[in-house]
Amino acid sequence: MIPCQRDLFDLPDDVAYLNCAYMSPLLRQAVALGAEGIARKARPWTISSDDFFAESERARRLFAELLGAQADDIALVPAASYGVAVAAANLPLREGRRILMLAEQFPSNVLAWRELAREKDGEVVTLARPPDGDWSTAIMARLDERVAITALPHCHWTDGGLIDLVSVAARCREVGSALVIDATQSLGALPFDLAAIRPDYLACAGYKWLLGPYSTGYLYVAPRWQDGRPLEHNWIARVGSEDFSGLVDYQDGYQPGARRFDVGERANFGLMPAVIAGLEQLLRWGQPATIETLSARTAEIVERARALGLSALPAQLRAGHFLGLRFAGGVPAGLPEQLAKERVYVSLRGDSLRVTPHLYNNDADVDRLFEVLERVL
Numbered sequence: 001m002i003p004c005q006r007d008l009f010d011l012p013d014d015v016a017y018l019n020c021a022y023m024s025p026l027l028r029q030a031v032a033l034g035a036e037g038i039a040r041k042a043r044p045w046t047i048s049s050d051d052f053f054a055e056s057e058r059a060r061r062l063f064a065e066l067l068g069a070q071a072d073d074i075a076l077v078p079a080a081s082y083g084v085a086v087a088a089a090n091l092p093l094r095e096g097r098r099i100l101m102l103a104e105q106f107p108s109n110v111l112a113w114r115e116l117a118r119e120k121d122g123e124v125v126t127l128a129r130p131p132d133g134d135w136s137t138a139i140m141a142r143l144d145e146r147v148a149i150t151a152l153p154h155c156h157w158t159d160g161g162l163i164d165l166v167s168v169a170a171r172c173r174e175v176g177s178a179l180v181i182d183a184t185q186s187l188g189a190l191p192f193d194l195a196a197i198r199p200d201y202l203a204c205a206g207y208k209w210l211l212g213p214y215s216t217g218y219l220y221v222a223p224r225w226q227d228g229r230p231l232e233h234n235w236i237a238r239v240g241s242e243d244f245s246g247l248v249d250y251q252d253g254y255q256p257g258a259r260r261f262d263v264g265e266r267a268n269f270g271l272m273p274a275v276i277a278g279l280e281q282l283l284r285w286g287q288p289a290t291i292e293t294l295s296a297r298t299a300e301i302v303e304r305a306r307a308l309g310l311s312a313l314p315a316q317l318r319a320g321h322f323l324g325l326r327f328a329g330g331v332p333a334g335l336p337e338q339l340a341k342e343r344v345y346v347s348l349r350g351d352s353l354r355v356t357p358h359l360y361n362n363d364a365d366v367d368r369l370f371e372v373l374e375r376v377l
């Protein structure tokens with residue numbers, strides 16, 4: 001178990017921030033390094049051509065380490081939607097074939113698929129939320145030879161509903177479906193077994209569980225797709241781009257691996273130092289210890305919430321770092337206002353309260369949440 005890490009963050013004592021699924025706070029160190037990164041451009045003569053490569057390659061390596069991949073398998077992208085768009089531009093879809101996804105999935109892993117289905121006369125199949133919360137069984141029941149693309153998260157962004165991706169991936173291989181994962185609400189906290197799952201693509205925004213700044217993200221591209229078509233054509237992704245004097249000797253070849261899918265201006269001097277600080281900290285904590293610690297925290301919250309008549313998915317169907325608390329009769333009047341007044345930060349999604357703590361939370365944060373809940377309920 002990892003002890004409370006609040007000192008690494010700039011969280012005032014009277015703020016109970018239980019909303020990492022919305023966005024994580026930046027580490028103090030990331031803020032300092034990011035400020036230095038921004039300040040470098042006040043003196044552009046201090047930025048060398050090597051700097052266009054060194055930090056972004058470091059970020060690529062660190063993310064690869066977190067995922068258990070090779071640096072060559074990773075593209076640097078600005079958003080999960082960008083990564084999913086790369087997948088949608090490269091995966092084949094024949095007329096009448098299906099794209100499978102979950103009800104109320106996050107739009108970044110839905111809209112590109114709807115568009116693709118329209119273009120190619122394919123069909124989007126959206127699985128209804130299973131009454132017992134067991135997404136994996138529901139997915140397996142619909143995953144047959146008609147499905148060409150299965151687009152999923154590791155856990156549902158509304159309530160942490162967990163998907164058994166090892167079993168789903170095996171089934172995808174059996175029926176010939178590609179598997180695209182949006183790991184934005186899981187990676188960094190919930191370990192991902194890349195060797196067992198072997199997705200075709202995995203996209204991940206960096207500003208939540210990866211502790212990164214906004215507009216940073218990653219795309220894992222399986223080796224079999226690395227010779228695909230990028231969304232755009234930027235100079236740095238081409239072979240020999242290290243030699244600035246030769247850039248107008250236009251090159252058709254690409255930098256190795258998934259680098260061809262990098263977003264333009266990926267050498268982001270302002271943000272990269274903060275990105276690196278976040279990823280390094282996650283690797284120091286380790287995802288297994290992080291998920292163990294966060295699971296204990298959410299389990300304690302579930303137990304206290306049950307005493308007030310709230311319910312949550314059973315532990316085996318929920319990602320340990322994630323919680324959606326449901327109110328039998330809907331969200332009580334006045335709850336959002338009370339929470340805001342008391343500086344308790346969670347998200348309200350439909351009839352459930354999304355509570356997503358991290359290692360910066362302490363017992364007092366949880367007590368503050370329950371003080372408000374007990375008052376209102």
Ligand SMILES: Cc1ncc(COP(=O)(O)O)c(C=O)c1O
Nearest residue numbers: 079080081106108157184185205
């Ligand atoms: C599951 C999931 N994916 C992706 C995102 C962010 O997407 P994007 O990086 O495309 O803005 C969010 C944000 O809430 C999310 O919950």
